[in-house]
Amino acid sequence: MNATTLEDDGWTVAGRRFRSRLVVGTGRYKSLEETAASIAASGAEMVTVAVRRVNLSDPNAPMLQDFVPPTQYTYLPNTAGCHTAQDAVRTLRLAREAGGWNLVKLEVLGPPPFLYPDMAATFEAASALLADNFEVMVYCADDPVAAKRLEEMGCVAIMPLGAPIGSGMGVVNPYMIRAIKAQAKVPVLVDAGIGTASEAAFAMELGCDAVLLNSAIAHAQDPVRMAAAMKHAVIAGRHAYLAGRMPRDYRADPSSPTTGTIR
Numbered sequence: 001m002n003a004t005t006l007e008d009d010g011w012t013v014a015g016r017r018f019r020s021r022l023v024v025g026t027g028r029y030k031s032l033e034e035t036a037a038s039i040a041a042s043g044a045e046m047v048t049v050a051v052r053r054v055n056l057s058d059p060n061a062p063m064l065q066d067f068v069p070p071t072q073y074t075y076l077p078n079t080a081g082c083h084t085a086q087d088a089v090r091t092l093r094l095a096r097e098a099g100g101w102n103l104v105k106l107e108v109l110g111p112p113p114f115l116y117p118d119m120a121a122t123f124e125a126a127s128a129l130l131a132d133n134f135e136v137m138v139y140c141a142d143d144p145v146a147a148k149r150l151e152e153m154g155c156v157a158i159m160p161l162g163a164p165i166g167s168g169m170g171v172v173n174p175y176m177i178r179a180i181k182a183q184a185k186v187p188v189l190v191d192a193g194i195g196t197a198s199e200a201a202f203a204m205e206l207g208c209d210a211v212l213l214n215s216a217i218a219h220a221q222d223p224v225r226m227a228a229a230m231k232h233a234v235i236a237g238r239h240a241y242l243a244g245r246m247p248r249d250y251r252a253d254p255s256s257p258t259t260g261t262i263r
């Protein structure tokens with residue numbers, strides 16, 4: 001492997017190519033200045049935006065676009081806060097009217113305290129959005145059967161949760177994330193639940209194409225520094241995955257050769 005190969009390791013979703021394998025959210029920050037500084041430090045090229053919670057259209061209030069320019073970042077509108085298929089579909093249609101965004105993140109949430117993906121409603125919304133020519137990156141349960149079905153319907157990326165949104169619990173079901181990735185022909189992103197850099201690296205070591213996270217950066221004591229940590233963690237995890245880890249063995253294997261030892 002040479003330096004060129006190391007750098008040329010992008011991924012593609014819906015025909016769009018990205019070098020960074022980190023996708024970040026834009027919510028939960030103390031200010032739009034902090035949002036912008038953290039996103040810049042993360043190296044992310046795609047940012048996801050909660051259409052219902054972020055000002056994307058009122059020019060009289062501070063607008064995200066002034067701090068995180070859509071000319072520099074790919075905006076991925078999402079349906080955070082939607083608990084029915086109808087709400088989610090309506091929200092993304094409004095986003096497309098407001099900003100022309102066709103590549104979207106669908107999430108339909110179940111009730112608190114887990115806000116787990118409501119998969120029946122997710123299928124219903126995905127079906128309506130795909131019929132309406134949206135390109136759908138879909139937040140879903142860590143369920144290989146559901147994930148495959150969403151891909152077969154035409155979703156352009158599958159995004160199983162690592163753990164409940166904002167929980168910071170990390171990847172709680174790595175075996176099923178690996179299973180989802182093993183069968184997928186579209187990108188797989190761990191979305192939600194990442195709490196710190198080692199967990200983002202772990203998601204990448206499982207073979208995921210990218211990681212989507214928000215709270216781990218926005219709720220860190222120093223969001224800009226955590227954003228930089230996430231950038232490097234995702235790169236490290238990707239390289240570790242490609243390099244192939246050594247086999248595990250509970251027995252020792254001395255690292256110094258014993259042949260030629262002077263006795």
Ligand SMILES: CC(=O)[C@@H](O)[C@H](O)COP(=O)(O)O
Nearest residue numbers: 025165166192193213214215
């Ligand atoms: C930003 C987003 O799209 C959400 O799915 C969620 O906020 C991500 O989860 P975490 O905040 O747990 O990273």
